[in-house]
Amino acid sequence: MPELPEVETTRKGIKPYTHQQTVAKVVVRQPKLRWPVPTNIAQMEGQLIESVRRRGKYILLETSAGTAIIHLGMSGSLRIVDDGIAPEKHDHVDFIMDTGKTVRLHDPRRFGAVLWTQQNPLKHKLIRSLGPEPLSDDFNADYLYEVSRGRSMSIKQFIMNGHVVVGVGNIYACESLFMSGISPKWQAGKVSKARYQKLVEQIKIVLAKAIAQGGTTLKDFVQVEGKPGYFKQELNAYGRAGERCNNCESTIKQITQGQRSTFYCGKCQR
Known part of the structure; x- marks a missing residue:
């Protein structure tokens, strides 16, 4: 399972391709992940990604309309591909940027998650009770x-x-x-x-x-x-x-x- 360093590495890896970029389209090929991918994640389309953050093992893609919450689960990874590259068997969700770059969720075991919230993501039920970040001053x-x-x-x-x-x-x-x-x-x-x-x-x-x-x-x-x-x-x-x-x-x-x-x-x- 990807741990915090792997998730932080992933966050840093996708940030140059997503931060301050506009989402042209969200493609959900397999909605049955750990939890169903909500259909209203389509609200992300046309939105500027204002922040690419991490809380615990969750990656947060924040826009003014809401936040996509991504968890890599047991075997998931996010990969950057050019728009138009054909998906492989376990490529379940694409975030296509208007730059032509795509953030693609690859998850063979489907224990990962892609969720959408219009509220403060830090108050989401999966995140609100998490302990402090280990690299923060709060952890002492x-x-x-x-x-x-x-x-x-x-x-x-x-x-x-x-x-x-x-x-x-x-x-x-x-x-x-x-x-x-x-x-x-x-x-x-x-x-x-x-x-x-x-x-x-x-x-x-x-x-x-x-x-x-x-x-x-x-x-x-x-x-x-x-x-x-x-x-x-x-x-x-x-x-x-x-x-x-x-x-x-x-x-x-x-x-x-x-x-x-x-x-x-x-x-x-x-």
């Missing part, structure tokens, strides 16, 4: 410490909770905990503020580095130009079960938490 050790008190869930599951903080997916949770020296098995409510300070710092560093390098290479993710990201080659824990720890040469372990694989070093992370 004081906040994380306070909301963790009394929580018995593991620290890894806690930071992956989108109502606590958005966008810290499985890969980045494993990496941030490794860099912080915190065991993923610790109860969130028992982690000290000092350790949360280090964890917040590492989450910001890991995510910023992944964004700068174009997202993590996953089986289903490609950038808008069709190129994969490059962060995977620098992973210290995720996907390295049985390999030597880069710090202490102990063996990286793998366990399951919340139906997700967790990778960590039992010596470095305590």
Whole structure:
């Protein structure tokens, strides 16, 4: 599943082709995505895209008439193609600009979404209860410490909770905990503020580095130009079960938490 760095990479990739550009036509070839694509998304036609924002894993194309809310789901991607390029099997929605460029949603599993709202998109039911952005000032050790008190869930599951903080997916949770020296098995409510300070710092560093390098290479993710990201080659824990720890040469372990694989070093992370 594309995580926050991949979605931010996508947002940056489509922005030069959409920001301050007029939507000539919206073509919906397959309306049955995770939720039905609303027919009133046609109201976007003839509108200038005034802003290309991201909130969590949602990309927001804002116009004066309303906002298109796009989620990439498990396998979705947005690609830039020239108008007139024939769609492939899993190309479900096109946003055709009057420049001749098209933003095309490709989604083999159809778990993505294209929605339309005429209200403030940040108050949409899918967005309004999301936690703070991890790279914002609102996400800090004081906040994380306070909301963790009394929580018995593991620290890894806690930071992956989108109502606590958005966008810290499985890969980045494993990496941030490794860099912080915190065991993923610790109860969130028992982690000290000092350790949360280090964890917040590492989450910001890991995510910023992944964004700068174009997202993590996953089986289903490609950038808008069709190129994969490059962060995977620098992973210290995720996907390295049985390999030597880069710090202490102990063996990286793998366990399951919340139906997700967790990778960590039992010596470095305590």
